[in-house]
Amino acid sequence: MDKIDRRILTILQKDARRAAELIGAEVGLSASAVQRRIVRMREEGIILAEVAVIDPKRAGKALTMIVDVEVERERPELLASLKQWIAAEPCIQEAWYVTGAGDYVLIVLARDVEDFEALMQRLVADNANVRRFQTRVALSTLKRGMWVPLDPSS
Amino acid sequence: MDKIDRRILTILQKDARRAAELIGAEVGLSASAVQRRIVRMREEGIILAEVAVIDPKRAGKALTMIVDVEVERERPELLASLKQWIAAEPCIQEAWYVTGAGDYVLIVLARDVEDFEALMQRLVADNANVRRFQTRVALSTLKRGMWVPLDPSS
DNA sequence: TATGAAAACGATTAACT
DNA sequence: AGTTAATCGTTTTCATA
Numbered sequence: 053m054d055k056i057d058r059r060i061l062t063i064l065q066k067d068a069r070r071a072a073e074l075i076g077a078e079v080g081l082s083a084s085a086v087q088r089r090i091v092r093m094r095e096e097g098i099i100l101a102e103v104a105v106i107d108p109k110r111a112g113k114a115l116t117m118i119v120d121v122e123v124e125r126e127r128p129e130l131l132a133s134l135k136q137w138i139a140a141e142p143c144i145q146e147a148w149y150v151t152g153a154g155d156y157v158l159i160v161l162a163r164d165v166e167d168f169e170a171l172m173q174r175l176v177a178d179n180a181n182v183r184r185f186q187t188r189v190a191l192s193t194l195k196r197g198m199w200v201p202l203d204p205s206s
Numbered sequence: 207m208d209k210i211d212r213r214i215l216t217i218l219q220k221d222a223r224r225a226a227e228l229i230g231a232e233v234g235l236s237a238s239a240v241q242r243r244i245v246r247m248r249e250e251g252i253i254l255a256e257v258a259v260i261d262p263k264r265a266g267k268a269l270t271m272i273v274d275v276e277v278e279r280e281r282p283e284l285l286a287s288l289k290q291w292i293a294a295e296p297c298i299q300e301a302w303y304v305t306g307a308g309d310y311v312l313i314v315l316a317r318d319v320e321d322f323e324a325l326m327q328r329l330v331a332d333n334a335n336v337r338r339f340q341t342r343v344a345l346s347t348l349k350r351g352m353w354v355p356l357d358p359s360s
Numbered sequence: 361t362a363t364g365a366a367a368a369c370g371a372t373t374a375a376c377t
Numbered sequence: 378a379g380t381t382a383a384t385c386g387t388t389t390t391c392a393t394a
Binding site for chain 2: 098111135139143144149189193
Binding site for chain 3: 235236237238239242
């Protein structure tokens with residue numbers, strides 16, 4: 053991945069529909085050359101996907117919660133099923149396993165508080181290793197996205 | 207937004223490049239009808255963007271941190287500039303203002319620990335209202351994305 | 361007002377230099 | 378990597394329900 057690839061990716065991360073010819077004009081390449089680089093980066097897995105981003109509010113998901121989930125580290129055999137549970141749960145948008153007391157951090161979308169409560173009850177009921185969780189409500193979303201900064205040099 | 211719109215969005219949230227004709231085959235509409243609905247949803251702001259998702263590791267951003275930032279609520283005049291600072295900082299990928307003791311939650315990408323430390327030092331140096339912060343390192347990323355579940359009924 | 365069919369247009373892909 | 382030609386997808390047009 054060279055400097056031009058990075059510039060192409062910086063553009064595509066904001067607008068995946070930008071025509072190769074326009075990108076080429078910005079980076080000083082023909083449309084075909086740009087297109088070839090894009091195809092290559094898809095194949096190499098640098099570009100993981102091209103997706104539509106929709107407004108959660110318009111989709112009836114007005115609430116965002118940041119949930120810290122503490123699990124019992126003594127029962128590692130239950131971790132795989134918890135991971136699967138998280139993967140299968142569409143309202144859990146993002147999840148990380150983090151340093152600390154066996155903690156997971158979840159980004160959860162919900163229609164309302166009842167919707168969220170129901171999800172959390174299922175989380176606890178379905179996963180015996182969940183010891184407790186702490187919820188923080190997002191009062192405002194300052195920034196969202198998957199945008200990765202790319203050093204334009206080198 | 208009707209049931210078919212929701213089905214179209216569910217598809218586009220996974221693959222924004224899917225041809226309208228293929229989507230039409232799934233939802234029982236012609237390519238033109240699907241295309242018109244997509245254009246309408248872009249105009250209405252339901253579809254916020256169509257973006258390429260890239261692998262942060264391949265982009266040299268191997269570390270993800272979840273940072274809780276505590277700010278002094280007594281100085282609300284400094285909040286606007288903190289928000290701008292966050293917006294302008296490319297390594298801060300996501301940010302929410304959350305319930306609790308004047309807390310922000312940040313998702314931060316970094317090349318390495320030094321890179322991260324430098325960012326946090328700038329955060330504190332540039333924003334006098336930042337009282338303290340707590341960092342958790344993402345040991346594994348279980349789930350990422352902007353995918354919003356859409357009730358296929360109604 | 362929304363659709364499907366078909367023409368016109370534009371972008372991507374493939375072949376060749 | 379660039380240029381051209383062929384292919385494919387989108388957009389527009391138009392007739393219809």
